[in-house]
Amino acid sequence: MTETAEPATAPQTLAKTFEPAGIEARWYQHWESTGAFRPARPDAVPFTIVNPPPNVTGSLHIGHALDNTLQDVVIRYERLRGKDALWVVGTDHAGIATQMVVERQLEAQQDKRTNYTRETFVDKVWDWKAQSGGTITRQLRRLGCSMDWSREQFTMDPHFTRAVVKVFVDLFNQGLIYRDKRLVNWDPRLKTAISDLEVETQEIKGGFWRFRYPLADGVTRTDGLDFIEVATTRPETMLADMVVAVHPDDARYASVIGAFLEQPLTGRRLRIVADEHADPELGSGAVKITPGHDFNDFEVGKRAGIKPADMLNMFDAQAQVVQTADGLVPPQFLGQDRFVARQMIVAAMKDAGLLVPHVDKDGAEHDCEPRTIQTPFGDRGGVVIEPWLTDQWYVDAAALASKPIAAVRSGAIEIVPKTWEKTFFNWMDNIQPWCVSRQLWWGHRIPAWYDAEGKAYVAHDEAAAQAQAGAGVALTRDEDVLDTWFSSALWPFATLGWPDDDAMVKRHYPNDLLISGFDILFFWDARMAMQGLQFMGEVPWRRLYLHGLVRAADGQKMSKSKGNVVDPLVLIDQYGADALRFFMCAMESQGRDVKMDERRVEGYRNFATKLWNAARFCQANGIGASTSITAPVATHAVNRWIIGEVVETLGTLDQAMADLRFDAAANVVYQFAWGAFCDWYIEFIKGNFDDETRAVAGWVLDQILVMLHPFMPFVTEELWHALASPTHPREADLILARWPQPGAAVDAAAKAEVEWLIALVSGLRTARNELGLAPGAKLEAWLPEPSDATRAVIAGNGAAIDRLARLSAIHFAPAPAGAAMQVGAGDATLIVPLEGLIDIGAERARLEKALATAEKEAGALAGRLNNASFVERAKPEAVDKARADHAHHTAEAARLAAALARLG
Incomplete structure (x- = not known):
């Protein structure tokens, strides 16, 4: 069909070149409009x-x-x-x-x-x-x-x-659902709470500051010290400290548990509490607790008997310092951004002589110990998340x-x-x-309304909320x-x-x-x-x-900052939607991420082109739409074989779809359409287009289009209609067609016969390539004492053997003496003399040299891969490349060794 043709019109000859863009736009509009x-x-x-x-x-x-x-x-x-x-x-x-x-x-x-x-x-x-x-x-x-x-x-x-x-x-x-005062992840840029799942943790260079908090009321520790050292990565929060926690088994602080400290900047009295949250091995073992601004501290505060309603809040919605409920925040800090306040607080504590400096390995003093800190960021606001104590609605998850x-x-x-x-x-x-x-x-x-005392009335609408509250009670809608x-x-x-x-x-x-x-x-x-x-x-x-995720070709996560994001619309423009879709399915293996590989997308565009060309071949030879959903009657071995291949492919495909194995489903259709049908069946039937073969070929191509349609809907719908004819019209668009029901079984005899021919042709083609023989050179083969089954296959397929294998004769007798290559097919081993066809000595020398090179490369790569240090320390992509190169050279060595063996 041409790009301007309407989908439901009479079929036209397929264009020489497969161009997906016009096909895709036309068919989608047709499907949706109908x-x-x-x-x-x-x-x-x-x-x-x-x-x-x-x-x-x-x-x-x-x-x-x-x-x-x-x-x-x-x-x-x-x-x-x-x-x-x-x-x-x-x-x-x-x-x-x-x-x-x-x-x-x-x-x-x-x-x-x-x-x-x-x-x-x-x-x-x-x-x-x-x-x-x-x-x-x-x-x-x-x-x-x-x-x-x-x-x-x-x-x-x-x-x-x-x-x-x-x-x-x-x-x-x-x-x-209930309303509660709890800590939330607060995004100061967006000025809203966000969920834990919307928080991204990033590694940020920060500091670890140590400060001295004096003991109050003249109390001293058993070691005579009149202070406790606390440490923090967020000094700004000390303006809302409420207690200091020590481990109950930490002997250093046993005598002062229950005593009070005085927070130096606010003058707030902080009770020393025993709590296992404090780690005796971390810092001084004492932890300042700011329950209104840290999730762990919130739990410690509750265990210390502080009610959430009484926990101090020192930030507004923009993370700027505000006065706490007890009014003890010094005025110079009010209105300051949290990170500005951090600098001011460190400076104030240092001026008061209460900053404990960090001494580096060279003996130099610094205000803090440098540390890389796991810091929460909002995935949309892009700023550091602040734990913030607010009233919010919660679901009892x-x-x-x-x-x-x-x-x-x-x-x-x-x-x-x-x-x-x-x-x-x-x-x-x-x-x-x-x-x-x-x-x-x-x-x-939120469908909630509040009276003047803050009581919530939850209802479907304001009238129902008013009915709950009573007439005359002023209500305000939740914002x-x-x-x-x-x-x-x-x-x-x-x-x-x-x-x-x-x-x-x-x-x-x-x-x-x-x-x-x-x-x-x-x-x-x-x-x-x-x-x-x-x-x-x-x-x-x-x-x-x-x-899983779709990752870059090297396995890294895609991100704009890395510049490795792939735009699917660009791929569709280049290769067509069918090719991108098939790539996604073929690469989707349960439990694994998909690695983007544009070359494979291009390869599946080539697959669509291969199918297009096969359909053009069929159309040119009078092969069109099938008249039956069940398989036609077949007598020729090759036709019985291809029907059996449809049956096997369909069974594997249905099982893969039942198991949600998208890769297996895509690949079985791919292998059948490209390999069995395009590469072999079409080659076998060339020049033998009788009515049976045309019927079988048309039916098989229909089955391919139906099985492939879920993966490649556009090209299959186009070909479905192109293969119809006035005598064999389509009852419906392919999208609404019936799934294959072959009503046939695998013919074991036909399968064995055709697989024998495929093995012979494949083996000879490989051998010709390995030994540098001209592809079109006619050869003769000798086969002493063939089985009856082999004789029958050869007798019934002489024309195909001559045309596809380029064997002018197969002699049922011992081969003449001299260099020869051997090719296996079923239970037979055919011997093809090489005298006069190639320079045996030169070819052997070439193969031996190439084999030595391949084995050397494979050995060197094996050594690297067996080195634990390389595998553990090298970049993953370098290790993957080494493995791929090793596999390539190993396979090449095996191929060359086989070629040498063929020379005898």
């Missing part, structure tokens, strides 16, 4: 998956390409198998990311969010979504994703918002986690690969309360919104219309499968399991497939 992606088989078994909703701000990256390719392969496969397939698609409102995008636009106009009311700013976000929020959905179409766009979802859609509010209110009424844990243990949820179960259980068994409130304007506003992951946790059922559309939910919940990157196992997958089991009483999906 409703091919919608579930329309009410009497069929439903099959449902949901996509991990990308951020509405996002663009397609290589991880999306992997994730969505795997999902599309599954949904196309199940659709072909007759299922009523639904792939739910949508985007996430991405609270932080989207608000950042719109705020940056305002900043570019010398404007800011706070110049607007909340409602006006939210209107601006909706305007942005209408204009720019569809980028990634357009890009998913380019990848070929057969999603039901007629039901496209957005987590801020009205029906979805109703579901979110219902879940929040119901969990509150069940005692599973431990209570919700019990059902998903039981579901995985019982097999109600199958995690693939199974190795991820241990990680799942470890996290779920130790899960912490889930902070679900965020200090943003964009998102689902916060919900964590984006709270709403996306409802994705498997809220996207089906819950709680309004009961029929859709009954048909498509639970989903059959979730495909997700392992990196959102706890962000999203585990939380869907919690909410699905809590509200639907069933698991959200029966199987959870976790794939």
